[in-house]
Amino acid sequence: SKRTIVTMPGDGIGKTVLPEAIRVLEAAGFEADYVHADIGWEFWCKEGNPLPQRTIDLLEKHKLALFGAITSKPKAEAAKELAPELQDKGYVYYSPIVGLRQHFDLDICMRPCKTFKGNPLNFIRRGPGDTIEEPEVDVVIFRQNTEGLYVGVEWTNPPDEVYNALMTHPKMKKFAWSPKEELAISTRIFTKKYTERIVRAAFEYADKFGYKSVTVCEKPNVIRETSGMMLAIGKEVAAEYPHIQLWNTNIDAQMMWLTKNPEDYGVIVAGNMFGDIVSDGFAGLVGGLGFACSANIGKEVAIFEPTHGSAPKYETFDPPIVNPIAMILTACMMLDHIGENDKANKIRQAVADVIAEGKVRTYDMLKMRGSQDVIEKGAATTYQMTDAIIEKLK
Numbered sequence: 001s002k003r004t005i006v007t008m009p010g011d012g013i014g015k016t017v018l019p020e021a022i023r024v025l026e027a028a029g030f031e032a033d034y035v036h037a038d039i040g041w042e043f044w045c046k047e048g049n050p051l052p053q054r055t056i057d058l059l060e061k062h063k064l065a066l067f068g069a070i071t072s073k074p075k076a077e078a079a080k081e082l083a084p085e086l087q088d089k090g091y092v093y094y095s096p097i098v099g100l101r102q103h104f105d106l107d108i109c110m111r112p113c114k115t116f117k118g119n120p121l122n123f124i125r126r127g128p129g130d131t132i133e134e135p136e137v138d139v140v141i142f143r144q145n146t147e148g149l150y151v152g153v154e155w156t157n158p159p160d161e162v163y164n165a166l167m168t169h170p171k172m173k174k175f176a177w178s179p180k181e182e183l184a185i186s187t188r189i190f191t192k193k194y195t196e197r198i199v200r201a202a203f204e205y206a207d208k209f210g211y212k213s214v215t216v217c218e219k220p221n222v223i224r225e226t227s228g229m230m231l232a233i234g235k236e237v238a239a240e241y242p243h244i245q246l247w248n249t250n251i252d253a254q255m256m257w258l259t260k261n262p263e264d265y266g267v268i269v270a271g272n273m274f275g276d277i278v279s280d281g282f283a284g285l286v287g288g289l290g291f292a293c294s295a296n297i298g299k300e301v302a303i304f305e306p307t308h309g310s311a312p313k314y315e316t317f318d319p320p321i322v323n324p325i326a327m328i329l330t331a332c333m334m335l336d337h338i339g340e341n342d343k344a345n346k347i348r349q350a351v352a353d354v355i356a357e358g359k360v361r362t363y364d365m366l367k368m369r370g371s372q373d374v375i376e377k378g379a380a381t382t383y384q385m386t387d388a389i390i391e392k393l394k
């Protein structure tokens with residue numbers, strides 16, 4: 001039976017790139033029904049809720065979704081743009097994508113960063129003599145998506161019971177000089193259950209797709225309780241996979257190494273913030289936002305989204321010129337998730353062929369010309385890029 005996929009284009013270029021990904025899915029012979037769901041800025045302004053209940057109901061029913069991008073603005077600014085009849089009703093803006101991750105407990109975030117040969121945006125390195133090397137990056141980052149430093153358990157001027165409890169910690173004594181009102185605290189929370197889930201997901205993936213290493217990228221020597229817990233669980237789980245090496249890096253050193261030897265890494269697992277940081281770093285090596293895709297996977301629901309946002313600067317271009325590849329690779333992750341790996345690989349190969357040929361490039365795919373001092377922007381529209389990929393699928 002055909003799958004039903006919930007589509008949430010959202011705002012700005014989300015509305016442009018999501019239909020392009022569906023065109024590619026169809027051209028690859030993937031048959032599904034698509035049902036549109038409302039999300040984003042428009043619904044905040046009109047209804048005071050960027051994530052309407054009817055959208056949550058659709059996700060609960062169908063479990064599988066493609067998401068474009070949304071526009072988010074700070075709370076104060078958001079309040080002003082609310083429809084006049086909704087003003088002063090107590091609506092508070094929140095990010096609907098963060099809301100979705102929390103509501104559906106989408107705790108596993110997967111971000112592959114893979115070099116497409118010939119992409120003019122690829123990381124290059126000076127080799128011996130005058131040679132230039134183009135290392136092939138093939139990294140998949142597993143980022144814990146619901147805990148860590150991003151949980152929002154924080155205070156400025158903490159309540160007395162929190163303050164007093166903290167003050168019983170010997171290391172807090174050195175902060176006793178600060179007025180309580182001037183003390184800001186953000187907590188970093190790891191649970192054993194969810195830390196183990198993300199570490200296991202990383203090893204299972206490495207095992208399934210033949211990666212030789214899993215790197216726990218944290219800072220266990222300094223952040224002993226939380227990073228330390230992830231590393232300890234890493235060691236436990238690694239014992240079940242003797243053919244996969246367990247590497248342990250610190251986030252700071254990892255950022256340095258990824259600018260020197262990014263091709264050495266395979267699967268990387270990290271908590272919420274360090275996973276966020278390291279995945280942006282690797283994404284930059286393989287072309288940046290036009291190529292970065294991601295998945296948010298929970299026990300029941302999975303939502304696939306490109307890393308980029310709504311790029312308001314580009315939403316009014318007609319025809320549109322943004323790069324649809326990030327969204328198309330995002331759709332491939334969805335195919336992988338439901339076991340349609342052949343179709344996903346076929347699409348990725350078509351993308352690789354178009355990039356390697358270098359004839360069709362969107363504006364972000366800058367290229368050096370001649371003496372290397374002239375930078376040439378790609379001139380293809382979003383539609384032309386999609387068409388070129390579809391042409392390769394035939």
Ligand code: NAI
Pocket residue numbers: 013068069070071072073097289290305307308309310311312313314321322323324326364
């Ligand atoms: P952005 O990712 O929307 O765009 C930044 C710049 O990256 C663009 O101006 C453009 O030059 C380039 N870019 C992004 N996607 C591209 C594509 N597919 N092809 C070619 N170039 C591309 O980030 P920005 O400008 O910081 O945020 C804009 C809005 O998007 C904000 O309201 C922000 O809150 C929201 N946002 C939403 C996200 C989401 O929906 N998950 C993630 C990041 C930002």
Ligand code: MG
Pocket residue numbers: 276280
């Ligand atoms: Mg980020």
